[in-house]
Amino acid sequence: MNLRRLFAIVLKELRQMRRDRVTLAMIVGIPVMQLVLFGYAINLNLRGLETGVADQANTAASRALVMDMVATGVIAPTVAARTPEELMQRLRRGEISVGVVIPPDFERRRYEGREAVQVLVDGSDTTVQAAASQLAQLPLNSTPTSNDRPLRAGPGQGGGQIGVVAFYNPERRSAINIVPGLIGIILTMTMVMFTAVAVVRERERGNMELLIATPLSRSELMVGKVLPYAGIGLIQTTLVLLLGQWLFEVPIRGSVLDVYWAAILLIVANLSLGLLISTRAQSQFQAMQMAFFVFLPSILLSGFMFPFAGMPKVVQWLAEALPLTHFLRLIRGVMLRGAPLWELWPDVLALLAFIAVMMTLAILRFRKRLD
Structure with missing residues (x-):
């Protein structure tokens, strides 16, 4: 093998690649693009899900609960609705990913230890469904009542629950x-x-x-x-x-x-x-x-x-x-x-x-x- 001829071919290929602007851009662009995409754009921890809130109770306790949910960083309220049906329409249109429904008898449900809040989730995206399920872990017995005093749960009363309902793909x-x-x-x-x-x-x-x-x-x-x-x-x-x-x-x-x-x-x-x-x-x-x-x-x-x-x-x-x-x-x-x-x-x-x-x-x- 003649090294001089071999070097000539290598030099010829390098010069040809230098003249080929598209190939040169791909050599540099693909690794840079992949690094940026995977480093910055890819994030499996969802935050700031677009959320609609239907607070039918409209008490200090219900407002404090919404604030607690927002404080988790999982949801970001973008729509104020009056009824659960309105939230379902927005879920179907893809305007929101999560809907929070607080019924008018929120205080009584919470005191009796029943399901006091319902979180509606667009289950067509399983990652959104998994992220929204974190909201069910929030406690309800420590939020203030309408007169801004803590409400203690009595014997056998768990302080209320948050239910998560996934639509369109409940089996995940x-x-x-x-x-x-x-x-x-x-x-x-x-x-x-x-x-x-x-x-x-x-x-x-x-x-x-x-x-x-x-x-x-x-x-x-x-x-x-x-x-x-x-x-x-x-x-x-x-x-x-x-x-x-x-x-x-x-x-x-x-x-x-x-x-x-x-x-x-x-x-x-x-x-x-x-x-x-x-x-x-x-x-x-x-x-x-x-x-x-x-x-x-x-x-x-x-x-x-x-x-x-x-x-x-x-x-x-x-x-x-x-x-x-x-x-x-x-x-x-x-x-x-x-x-x-x-x-x-x-x-x-x-x-x-x-x-x-x-x-x-x-x-x-x-x-x-x-x-």
Whole structure:
């Protein structure tokens, strides 16, 4: 082996990597991104769960109890409700994760040692359910009464209890939480990857010359590339739904049509993102690298693997820019909580806005030229 020739090849590869900006960015960017994501964004200890409070007693003791719950750091009251039914509606729409119901006869229930407070939990996320169960450990016999004096529990009286009721997944089966999210993960991985190499493949195979000679506009060409993959995405969605019901008995409590509408929104959003990547990449390998660079934060920050509520606010703002984040809220709301799609309109609008921006940028960047 000639060391001089070997050194020449090594030097050539290093120079080629230096000229390849995408590869150079991946070499530095992936370890930095993983370190930041796992170090700061991933937190399994949930704090500040969005909570609605229906304090029907409205006494000094009930207000002090709410303050004690807030002091644990587990919940953060964001909604004041008048009835438990209003809390249930907000739970179904995904506006809150926890609801605290204090009945009008709170003082009597506490004195008699009965269930004096009820905590309603969105059990479609098992991590939220586990975190909210900590509230049941709070004592009720030490809080002040309406005249600000401690109320002692008599013989056989335990001072009241806090009951935790989990809805939508009371058995805490992980499959019910994971399978709907898998639809989004699979669609994100395949749709972005398929379209990320679409335009690049045309260049590498020499088909771009034929497309340049056609009267197709940029918009027609880009949309035409999206539509076949949209059909593939719907087939994948159907396959996951059927297998999820057959193997894991995952329910579909909402409308099946709403499930497919949510899937279509994510499919088009991912295809638009893939097309934008395709107009930037110079080779299929670069396109796959860039697609992976998008896929990694999507799976880590969307709330699929790690609880969204446990992330810092800055990371949550970043996650709001990812289409998978909004799809997970839609699919879990429809499949697990039975919410109609129109009740989840903020996430629908977010996906529509993402589609409009990505598709516009992809069309503007695409040129029917070989250079």
